[in-house]
Amino acid sequence: xxxxxxxxxxxxxxxxxxxxxxxxxxxxxxxxxxxxxxxxxxxxxxxxxxxxxxxxxxxxxxxxxxxxxxxxxxxxxxxxxxxxxxxxxxxxxxxxxxxxxxxxxxxxxxxxxxxxxxxxxxxxxxxxxxxxxxxxxxxxxxxxxxxxxxxxxxxxxxxxxxxxxxxxxxxxxxxxxxxxxxxxxxxxxxxxxxxxxxxxxxxxxxxxxxxxxxxxxxxxxxxxxxxxxxxxxxxxxxxxxxxxxxxxxxxxxxxxxxxxxxxxxxxxxxxxxxxxxxxxxxxxxxxxxxxxxxxxxxxxxxxxxxxxxxxxxxxxxxxxxxxxxxxxxxxxxxxxxxxxxxxxxxxxxxxxxxxxxxxxxxxxxxxxxxxxxxxxxxxxxxxxxxxxxxxxxxxxxxxxxxxxxxxxxxxxxxxxxxxxxxxx
Ligand code: MN
Numbered sequence: 315x316x317x318x319x320x321x322x323x324x325x326x327x328x329x330x331x332x333x334x335x336x337x338x339x340x341x342x343x344x345x346x347x348x349x350x351x352x353x354x355x356x357x358x359x360x361x362x363x364x365x366x367x368x369x370x371x372x373x374x375x376x377x378x379x380x381x382x383x384x385x386x387x388x389x390x391x392x393x394x395x396x397x398x399x400x401x402x403x404x405x406x407x408x409x410x411x412x413x414x415x416x417x418x419x420x421x422x423x424x425x426x427x428x429x430x431x432x433x434x435x436x437x438x439x440x441x442x443x444x445x446x447x448x449x450x451x452x453x454x455x456x457x458x459x460x461x462x463x464x465x466x467x468x469x470x471x472x473x474x475x476x477x478x479x480x481x482x483x484x485x486x487x488x489x490x491x492x493x494x495x496x497x498x499x500x501x502x503x504x505x506x507x508x509x510x511x512x513x514x515x516x517x518x519x520x521x522x523x524x525x526x527x528x529x530x531x532x533x534x535x536x537x538x539x540x541x542x543x544x545x546x547x548x549x550x551x552x553x554x555x556x557x558x559x560x561x562x563x564x565x566x567x568x569x570x571x572x573x574x575x576x577x578x579x580x581x582x583x584x585x586x587x588x589x590x591x592x593x594x595x596x597x598x599x600x601x602x603x604x605x606x607x608x609x610x611x612x613x614x615x616x617x618x619x620x621x622x623x624x625x626x627x628x629x630x631x632x633x634x635x636x637x638x639x640x641x642x643x644x645x646x647x648x649x650x651x652x653x654x655x656x657x658x659x660x661x662x663x664x665x666x667x668x669x670x671x672x673x674x675x676x677x678x679x680x681x682x683x684x685x686x687x688x689x690x691x692x693x694x695x696x697x698x699x700x701x702x703x704x705x706x707x708x709x710x711x712x713x714x715x716x717x718x719x720x721x722x723x724x725x726x727x728x729x730x731x732x733x734x735x736x737x738x
Contacts, residue, residue, distance in 0.1 A: 316580045321401040324722040328404045329411050332365030339725025342404050346572035350424040358427045363572050364404055366421050373417030382430040386517050386536045387662040397577050426571035428478045430663045437667035438468040442643040444672035451688045463593050466644040466652045472564040479729045483566035485736040488549040502736035505547035506704040509670040510616055510680030513541030514646050522659035528601045531650035537573035540712045540729035541667055547683055570729035581721035583607035584639045599648045608645035612638040614714050621707035630711050631695055636673035706735045
């Protein structure tokens, strides 16, 4: 499954010269898929990022339609063939160069869209560090609930409000209740936060009633993008019991535009391990393959750009850096096996949020709620600015990349959006 082959060869170079520049997110070893349009109002087309260009797959005669979900519904063997064809055609010395040069556009000249039709969105809660730190804030005596180490906890989210990177959104309004108040009030959220997540896309689905065994789980995944699950902590604190998140989460989420495929991630896998004292996964969540290489080493970075920094021409400030493999208590394969153990039918294009990926140390936290200790310890920014939660005009940027000796570095691009003032 998703073995390393000639498409991962770190020596491979492209005739698209920008793809060969060190540190480029989109070298020929990556080849992520996205939907783009080159004119306002034009129907989105399927593209693959290469260097600072996008290859139009239909213009390059690699696909016959612009239906991304149909492409994602292909068999793993068909997907591998498509990857090899793209890699061969973009490689230096390729016969296709003349034809494909006409199918290349500048990424800076196109508009990106949400990369596929997302039918359903499920948000998991895979970081035990996040679950423990946040649990302490809500329940100081009982931070980690007893099911956590057995069940990949999740809830069904809302797909309609998922945006592509660059789509700004209004601060949500809602019902909140201060601890000392006797009745709740309604108004703009005062504790707006981001959540650093990965979004895993479902490839082929399953028939209702048929569970996907963990040994086959990854063949049902297409790829992954950066995902910001914006969260209104004050709304969440009041509404979350007993049925979990609702309006605190469903006003906006932001996806990076490029789906980095499972194939591209093959060189960046890690063993899945559990501390010896922790319960080991139940059999349906365990396999030799998952133990050997079920985790993915993806470095994740959060940057904040305030209006003041922007006005002063300052660069966005890094506020967190972590790695998904150290943050997640469950692997993507375990999420697929768990989601379907009851016979739930997944569909092509479904999105699984990983949950906030907080690493083991405090500075690796994937939300402001953790970095500011629930708003009690503001974080310091350049020029004396501070933040507990997000203010209007703040821009949050996620970046992600994979690096390993013997492999070409691949990146995810950006996941970015700005908080606008609440509607009046
Ligand atoms: Mn979340």
